[in-house]
Amino acid sequence: MTRSLKKGPYVDPKLIKKIDGKTPDSAGVIKTWARRSDISPEMVGFIFGVHNGKDHLEVLVTDDMVGHKLGEFSPTKTFRRHGGKMQKELEVKKKEAEVTAAKAAKAAA
Helix, strand or coil: CCCCCCCCCCCCHHHHHHHCCCCHHHHCEEEECCCCCECCHHHCCCEEEEECCCCEEEEECCHHHCCCEHHHHCCCCCCCCCCCHHHHHHHHHHHHHHHHHHHHHHHHC
16 A cells, blocks of 8 residues: 555655765665665665665665665565475476486596
């Protein structure tokens, strides 16, 4: 659900204070925990270290990102893989193919 138009976009005041009077070249990585903060046009070009719950992921802000939230570009969940019987069968076939390819390369050499 979006924020009310009469309220306007929310940008964390501490974040604005960190980038105020700096250029993107001299600022370096700006660490922040304010995932809910909207990206404003003044932030374009800066690199933010957005916290994802474990560590800070670097996000380079571009023109296309204006209006989005900082948290959208720092995923909090990592996809490992789908499990199950079919996945195990595919992994076994892949390992067998690697072993046969290694043996063929060894025999050719």
